Amino acid sequence: MERPELPATLQATSTQSPTAVSSRDVLAAAWAIFKKDLRTELRTRYAINAMVLFAACTAVMVSIGTTFIGLRRTEEFLLIQSSLLWVALLFAAITGLSRGFVHEEEARTLAALRLAAPPVAVYLGKFLLNLALLALLSIVTSVLFIVFVRIEVGTPLAFIALVAAGGLCLSAGTTILAAIIAKASFKSAIFAVLAFPLLVPPLIIAIQGTAIALDTSGFAAALPALQFLVAYSVVTFVASLMLFRFVWEA
Amino acid sequence: MRGRFCTTKRTKAGSLPEPWTSRVSPRLCYNRPVEIRLTVEGVAAGYGARSVFADVSLEVCAGETLVVSGHNGSGKSTFLRLLAGLQRPDAGQIAYVLGGAAFDPRDAGHLIGWVAPDLMLYRDLTARENLRFFADVRRISRTEAEIEALLERLGLGGRADDLLAAYSSGMAQRLRYAYALLHRPLALLLDEPTVTLDERGAGVVDAVIAEQRRHGLVVIATNDPRELRYGDLVLNFGG
Numbered sequence: 001m002e003r004p005e006l007p008a009t010l011q012a013t014s015t016q017s018p019t020a021v022s023s024r025d026v027l028a029a030a031w032a033i034f035k036k037d038l039r040t041e042l043r044t045r046y047a048i049n050a051m052v053l054f055a056a057c058t059a060v061m062v063s064i065g066t067t068f069i070g071l072r073r074t075e076e077f078l079l080i081q082s083s084l085l086w087v088a089l090l091f092a093a094i095t096g097l098s099r100g101f102v103h104e105e106e107a108r109t110l111a112a113l114r115l116a117a118p119p120v121a122v123y124l125g126k127f128l129l130n131l132a133l134l135a136l137l138s139i140v141t142s143v144l145f146i147v148f149v150r151i152e153v154g155t156p157l158a159f160i161a162l163v164a165a166g167g168l169c170l171s172a173g174t175t176i177l178a179a180i181i182a183k184a185s186f187k188s189a190i191f192a193v194l195a196f197p198l199l200v201p202p203l204i205i206a207i208q209g210t211a212i213a214l215d216t217s218g219f220a221a222a223l224p225a226l227q228f229l230v231a232y233s234v235v236t237f238v239a240s241l242m243l244f245r246f247v248w249e250a
Numbered sequence: 251m252r253g254r255f256c257t258t259k260r261t262k263a264g265s266l267p268e269p270w271t272s273r274v275s276p277r278l279c280y281n282r283p284v285e286i287r288l289t290v291e292g293v294a295a296g297y298g299a300r301s302v303f304a305d306v307s308l309e310v311c312a313g314e315t316l317v318v319s320g321h322n323g324s325g326k327s328t329f330l331r332l333l334a335g336l337q338r339p340d341a342g343q344i345a346y347v348l349g350g351a352a353f354d355p356r357d358a359g360h361l362i363g364w365v366a367p368d369l370m371l372y373r374d375l376t377a378r379e380n381l382r383f384f385a386d387v388r389r390i391s392r393t394e395a396e397i398e399a400l401l402e403r404l405g406l407g408g409r410a411d412d413l414l415a416a417y418s419s420g421m422a423q424r425l426r427y428a429y430a431l432l433h434r435p436l437a438l439l440l441d442e443p444t445v446t447l448d449e450r451g452a453g454v455v456d457a458v459i460a461e462q463r464r465h466g467l468v469v470i471a472t473n474d475p476r477e478l479r480y481g482d483l484v485l486n487f488g489g
Contacts, residue, residue, distance in 0.1 A: 025389045028386070028389055029386070029387045029388075029389060032383060032386035032387045033387060035383075035386075036372070036375070036379075036383045039375070039379070040372065040374045040375065043374050044374055107370055107372070107373065108368060108370040109370050109371065109372055111334075111336050111364075111366075111368065111369055111370075112369055112370065112371055112384070112429065113387075114335075114336060114359075115334060115335075115336070115359045115362060115364055116359060116384050116387045116388050117359075117387045117388075121387070249338075249356060
């Protein structure tokens with residue numbers, strides 16, 4: 001049988017360095033993974049549709065339920081509004097944020113990615129996607145709550161900072177959890193069970209902080225909650241980076 | 251250039267049934283252009299309580315091809331997954347030795363090209379987007395012309411911008427080769443290399459293997475007797 005001649009691209013020897021991957025290469029690989037996932041998401045819109053639909057349904061149902069209550073704008077009322085906002089954000093996030101790893105597992109593309117990418121780059125890439133999705137979700141949900149539930153934001157800067165910091169916590173937590181549950185059966189149920197202990201502490205603080213931000217107490221009153229959320233995000237993020245390789249190669 | 255001395259070991263029978271054969275006696279490998287070597291020492295693998303194989307020891311030098319044969323379920327694909335670092339052995343050690351440094355397969359992704367029926371690429375991306383993505387992730391510089399040439403030679407010319415979801419199984423197999431060869435690996439691991447390929451596709455595989463032997467090593471897992479011809483060494487898992 002005649003053998004076709006191979007092109008030049010196949011004829012050279014490997015030029016890859018066998019040395020350890022530099023942090024610059026890791027960041028570049030993470031960015032490539034983020035771009036790939038974002039492109040795929042924009043084509044399929046699986047996570048975006050699920051999350052936005054969930055947030056919209058929740059906002060509409062909450063608005064219908066609370067219209068007839070007629071509560072005065074007390075501290076408890078603000079706490080209820082804040083709780084409802086974060087419940088919507090949490091469950092919408094759980095609906096969509098596990099998609100990154102679960103889809104790779106279901107489509108059986110994990111092996112190709114494992115051979116090509118450093119583990120840390122995979123975590124960072126998926127984390128960036130979750131962060132972007134959660135930023136979109138936070139904006140959509142906040143606007144929906146302002147329009148339908150008629151929440152009034154007393155300290156806008158504190159509100160934005162708290163929603164962003166809470167979103168950071170959710171992203172860091174859900175990314176590592178999604179990697180853990182990707183190979184499990186009953187993924188959704190396990191995801192919710194594992195997410196509970198990891199996400200409840202920052203959620204409690206986020207709810208209390210957001211209630212303060214809805215009031216007109218000023219930015220300084222919300223600062224302790226903000227500091228806690230940022231610290232929790234950093235700890236979760238760093239721990240996830242250190243542990244991810246074991247999860248990825250399990 | 252000083253000659254390199256490398257003896258390829260016979261496979262050891264260990265606790266496994268016959269036949270375990272090496273078609274070539276212990277040999278010498280001289281003056282290989284790129285000195286990559288695969289060493290497998292006492293490797294065992296299994297699933298739960300079921301042992302698939304045990305005590306496998308061998309060595310493959312640059313320029314050589316190891317063919318792993320055996321019936322369905324004998325452990326060929328598992329063996330290749332161990333070599334690719336996608337699975338850990340229950341016992342033993344595997345290393346790629348290059349320039350005096352030994353790499354665990356899990357850290358040798360830059361040295362390994364892997365083609366297997368269970369290797370899936372992204373169906374929601376085009377072939378070009380897939381290859382561009384893996385080039386970016388691997389931090390290798392590939393021009394559009396190089397990607398185009400690779401796809402052309404593998405018989406996918408003109409289909410670079412089609413989504414993988416629209417590819418036939420044979421085209422998907424060809425794209426797996428593009429994925430595996432994109433970073434010019436020194437070790438090419440092929441599980442069922444010609445599965446789903448037509449005659450022309452099999453010819454391309456012939457050429458890929460011949461070229462790979464010139465600058466690296468090849469390991470092939472197959473139960474097709476015709477593909478035994480590729481092997482300098484044959485590791486038979488039975489059947």
